[in-house]
Each structure stands twice: as C-alpha cells, then as structure tokens.
C-alpha cells in the first residue's frame with residue numbers, strides 16, 4: 139500500500155540525513171495520503187531507527203484515530219504532534235521535524251527570527267516563532283507547536299529543534315531547508331552587526347504573490 143509515497147518518504151529522510159538536518163535517530167517525517175474511499179491515512183517514520191537503515195517496510199501507516207493499519211514498527215515518538223498538526227491544518231499533507239543545528243541554536247536561545255529574507259517570507263509565511271517548551275511526545279508540546287505554526291509553514295521548538303510543514307513532501311522539505319538556511323543567515327547577520335528587516339508591507343505583498351502566482355502551477 140502506498141509504495142511510491144513510502145519510497146519518497148525514505149528518499150527525503152535520507153536527503154535530510156545527508157544534509158545533516160537530522161542526526162542519528164532524531165527527527166521524524168510523516169505524510170497524509172487518501173485511501174480509495176477518500177479517507178485520510180498517515181505514513182510515519184518509525185521510532186528510534188537509524189535513517190540510513192530505514193526502508194519502506196519500516197514505515198507505519200495509521201488511520202485518523204492513530205491505530206496502525208500497516209507496519210511492524212513502533213511509530214515515531216512525536217506522533218501526537220504530527221496528528222495534531224494534520225487535525226488543525228487541513229491543507230497540510232507533509233510534516234518534517236528536524237534537530238538541525240542553527241535552527242536549534244535559536245530555539246535554545248529562545249530567539250525568534252524576524253522577516254529577513256524573501257524565500258523565508260514567501261515559503262514559510264512570515265517570521266519564525268519559538269514554540270514554548272514541553273517534554274517530547276506530550277499533548278502539551280503538540281498544542282504549543284500548533285499554536286506557533288498559526289499562519290506559518292515552520293516554527294522553532296524551544297530547546298528542541300524545528301518543524302517544517304507543506305502541502306506536499308517537497309514543500310515540507312523546502313520548509314525544513316529554508317528554516318535552517320534562514321537561521322544561519324540571521325546568526326551571520328547578527329555577527330556582522332546590522333540586521334535590516336523586510337518591511338511588513340513588502341512581506342505581505344510577497345506572501346500574496348507567492349500564494350497566487352509563483353511557480354509553474356498557476357499559468
């Protein structure tokens with residue numbers, strides 16, 4: 139069931155691993171798919187497995203209640219967070235949680251990232267907030283993440299990492315990459331001493347343009 143989607147998930151997790159956005163067994167991915175009756179199912183990565191060794195047979199398929207439909211592994215320990223995001227954000231079909239270095243540095247410092255570069259504003263929908271801290275795997279953490287993701291496709295997670303979401307897995311991957319790249323740029327700009335922000339007005343125009351005209355899909 140959903141072989142090509144599973145292959146895509148394994149492929150993206152390896153790309154994240156090679157980009158060092160996920161290290162060891164930390165970080166997790168999920169994808170929302172529809173079954174033949176149009177019901178939502180969720181493909182998630184297993185808990186505590188090395189990404190280099192993970193194959194499509196290690197992925198787990200769950201239904202909306204969180205019951206396992208297919209798979210022999212235990213699902214990711216951040217399952218609650220993934221399910222809460224899907225519940226809250228109907229347009230979102232892919233979630234990537236990373237422990238990437240620069241994003242986590244800001245999450246540890248508790249410093250949110252203002253609107254500094256165009257791709258961030260366009261793809262993530264604005265600044266990067268820092269979601270409040272709660273222990274991993276808890277309902278509380280899921281609530282804080284959903285709150286910080288409001289009108290955004292990414293957020294930092296206090297003392298933990300980052301989350302990037304998207305309509306497709308490719309979009310979520312782009313979000314995860316942009317979060318890390320923006321964090322890096324912000325740190326460098328701070329070191330250089332001057333941080334010029336994009337104006338709220340320009341940012342708003344970019345978000346509107348990106349959502350309606352950008353790319354090859356709106357010709």
Ligand SMILES: [Zn+2]
Pocket residue numbers: 164165216235236237274298299
């Ligand atoms: Zn984590």
